Amino acid sequence: MILPYRLMGVVNVTPDSFSDGGSFLDADAAIAHARTLVAEGADILDVGGESTRPGAEPVSTDEELRRVLPVLDGIAAVNWTPAHPQVSIDTSKAAVARAAIEAGAGIVNDVSALRADPAMVELLADSGAECCLMHMLGEPRTMQRDPRYGDVVDEVKAFLEERLSFAVHAGVREERIMLDPGIGFGKTVAHNLTLLRRLGELTALGRPLVVGTSRKSFIGRVLADAAGEAEPVELARRLPGTIATNVLALERGASVFRVHDVAPVREALAVAAATLGERWTARSAATTQTS
Ligand code: HH2
Numbered sequence: 001m002i003l004p005y006r007l008m009g010v011v012n013v014t015p016d017s018f019s020d021g022g023s024f025l026d027a028d029a030a031i032a033h034a035r036t037l038v039a040e041g042a043d044i045l046d047v048g049g050e051s052t053r054p055g056a057e058p059v060s061t062d063e064e065l066r067r068v069l070p071v072l073d074g075i076a077a078v079n080w081t082p083a084h085p086q087v088s089i090d091t092s093k094a095a096v097a098r099a100a101i102e103a104g105a106g107i108v109n110d111v112s113a114l115r116a117d118p119a120m121v122e123l124l125a126d127s128g129a130e131c132c133l134m135h136m137l138g139e140p141r142t143m144q145r146d147p148r149y150g151d152v153v154d155e156v157k158a159f160l161e162e163r164l165s166f167a168v169h170a171g172v173r174e175e176r177i178m179l180d181p182g183i184g185f186g187k188t189v190a191h192n193l194t195l196l197r198r199l200g201e202l203t204a205l206g207r208p209l210v211v212g213t214s215r216k217s218f219i220g221r222v223l224a225d226a227a228g229e230a231e232p233v234e235l236a237r238r239l240p241g242t243i244a245t246n247v248l249a250l251e252r253g254a255s256v257f258r259v260h261d262v263a264p265v266r267e268a269l270a271v272a273a274a275t276l277g278e279r280w281t282a283r284s285a286a287t288t289q290t291s
Pocket of ligand 1: 010012014016017018019048050051052053090109111132134180182183210211212213258
């Protein structure tokens with residue numbers, strides 16, 4: 001059944017990702033993890049070879065390629081039944097994206113929204129790959145140092161509108177573009193919560209919305225505040241908050257959910273969608289699939 005939303009499972013081939021760094025650095029472990037995510041119901045596999053956690057140091061193109069290519073090749077070689085998942089490459093480098101597309105990736109998830117590498121937009125226009133353009137204030141190394149906005153939703157919306165227009169004018173087909181408010185990327189806890197509360201305002205941009213709240217530290221901080229604890233609660237306790245935020249994002253119009261824990265989020269979204277009614281359960285691809 002084609003639902004009006006898709007689950008994007010995270011395959012981090014990095015030593016330093018904030019929640020699972022080092023777990024899938026070995027290509028075989030990453031490919032096995034990809035199979036598990038698809039068995040749990042992932043529609044898209046988002047493969048990344050560079051952590052974008054706050055404070056992360058950039059990695060070279062060669063190192064990123066060395067990490068992701070064997071995994072992409074391995075995913076391409078699997079005899080997926082009943083259907084091959086879509087493959088997304090989480091990168092801001094055109095050379096990595098180009099090699100990934102050649103290895104079967106159909107989506108480029110660029111957290112810099114085409115600002116990091118001038119060659120990226122041309123690659124997208126020429127290849128016809130789908131893309132996700134995400135908002136980030138600053139860059140990973142420094143983005144959590146006192147981020148400030150006038151109105152966070154208005155500013156994120158204006159940024160995404162400008163990036164969408166930039167991409168379309170450079171020849172990327174609008175129907176191939178998804179947008180993402182970039183939860184946790186240069187945002188305080190309050191900014192993240194406001195963006196999620198008012199996510200519906202971003203649907204006016206007319207493109208599918210991707211959200212990535214999975215296991216992020218704002219969830220740990222909300223829970224710590226509620227429990228009177230000083231430190232953000234640990235990763236293992238962030239699944240209920242991940243589910244809550246994804247369910248609310250579904251209700252507010254998000255249609256692609258980037259998560260580490262596919263099975264529980266998929267089940268939560270299925271029940272939420274059934275409760276919300278026909279618009280969320282219709283067997284149509286119109287609101288989520290790019291074409
Ligand atoms: N979040 C992360 C990475 N890529 N891409 C999109 N489109 N949206 C997100 O919210 C997003 C993203 C961070 O999560 P993770 O990959 O688990 O961590 P790390 O960057 O440390 O590898």
